Amino acid sequence: MFWRIEAFIQEWDEERKITEKVMAALTDDSLHKQVIPGRRTLGDIAWHLTLSPHYMTGCGLSFDGPEGGAEVPESADFIAEQYGKVSLALQNAAQTQWDDDRLQEVQEIMGQPYRNGEMLRFTLMHQAHHRGQMTVLMRQAGLRVPEVYGQTYESWIEAGMEPLK
Numbered sequence: 001m002f003w004r005i006e007a008f009i010q011e012w013d014e015e016r017k018i019t020e021k022v023m024a025a026l027t028d029d030s031l032h033k034q035v036i037p038g039r040r041t042l043g044d045i046a047w048h049l050t051l052s053p054h055y056m057t058g059c060g061l062s063f064d065g066p067e068g069g070a071e072v073p074e075s076a077d078f079i080a081e082q083y084g085k086v087s088l089a090l091q092n093a094a095q096t097q098w099d100d101d102r103l104q105e106v107q108e109i110m111g112q113p114y115r116n117g118e119m120l121r122f123t124l125m126h127q128a129h130h131r132g133q134m135t136v137l138m139r140q141a142g143l144r145v146p147e148v149y150g151q152t153y154e155s156w157i158e159a160g161m162e163p164l165k
């Protein structure tokens, strides 16, 4: 739950920049990497994360969603570009359209009451959850993963240190 809009803006701005780094490390080929045969791919998850910020329009925020429809794009660059746009659009909308009082407003979502501040928190945690899935699949696809919350295997080595196990 966020009680102050400024607290959300600050956290979202940091988190969306981390997610942008992860998206920027994707390649077209890697998008087809599957969790297990026949299930979600890295591209599915990346595109799900790109579509997700726009769900906040269901709570009354107004901003444009990503271009490209529901189908997962073939281009990693396109996904990264659309993620950048929509994540910033959510941030700008929250900053200009809501104040602290609006965070207490309750919406019914799938039959359950949620405060807007809870939905913003959900959006943030949901992104972190799927971003973590992405970095594992990226490793399995042979990609270098950027630093998310701390050093990576490669950045330890580049710093002249022994990577942590």
Ligand code: NI
Pocket: 048, 126, 130
């Ligand atoms: Ni999800």
